[in-house]
């Protein structure tokens with residue numbers, strides 16, 4: 001099978017390839033930025049049903065992944081912004097240089113193949129170390145704990161990538177308020193994401209019920225990845241995410257709203 005399309009198509013075709021006759025080979029050709037840097041890497045394939053997302057699926061890897069940056073040309077603006085947020089995430093977790101390259105873009109369509117490839121390489125490295133998400137792969141959840149709740153609370157307003165972008169700002173503010181992330185780094189994160197995305201004030205009460213449903217919660221705490229600086233997450237031994245209280249999240253949202261003026 002050859003899967004040509006965005007994450008939706010790659011997830012579906014990967015699932016069919018992985019289950020038909022207990023597995024037949026497939027080739028993956030991602031056509032959205034998000035599917036290039038994220039969905040095509042890591043082997044997670046599956047289908048969504050009315051019972052929820054990510055309930056039916058398996059790990060199954062393509063024989064080959066072919067990336068052609070020409071596909072970028074026809075992508076709608078919203079889809080570009082969605083994909084670029086995963087690139088921002090990879091840069092924040094691994095490389096100040098890649099973050100600076102994103103800062104230097106005058107227009108999103110100036111994105112080079114090299115930038116996309118570096119971002120893919122980072123995810124590939126993490127997945128090779130921890131395919132089944134028992135450790136370091138948890139880092140890839142940066143921005144996603146808040147992001148998933150935002151996506152559900154503001155489903156009519158935000159795409160997945162936009163919600164993750166705002167989630168990274170809130171999680172960055174939490175790291176700053178816990179005195180681990182320097183102010184200058186937080187400012188650069190807010191400036192870059194704010195340049196890509198339209199931002200608007202958030203209502204904590206609207207998010208709270210969704211945050212409570214996060215499967216990573218333990219003992220009334222939400223677990224998030226904290227940044228120590230741009231390009232470096234905090235890792236304590238085999239601990240990649242850290243507990244935060246609902247009060248800390250509410251304070252971060254107040255700060256986010258204050259920054260919007």
Ligand SMILES: NC(=O)c1ccc[n+]([C@@H]2O[C@H](COP(=O)([O-])OP(=O)(O)OC[C@H]3O[C@@H](n4cnc5c(N)ncnc54)[C@H](O)[C@@H]3O)[C@@H](O)[C@H]2O)c1
Pocket residue numbers: 005006007008009011031032033034035038039040041042043044045071072073074075076079082
């Ligand atoms: N398996 C994983 O690890 C993983 C990771 C992230 C997301 N996902 C999944 O991926 C899906 C989202 O993927 P996506 O963001 O790629 O969106 P998508 O696959 O839904 O595509 C978005 C839209 O862009 C169109 N499109 C695709 N390529 C195009 C091109 N080159 N030019 C113009 N239009 C184009 C599609 O037809 C569609 O309308 C979600 O279902 C999500 O759950 C999976």
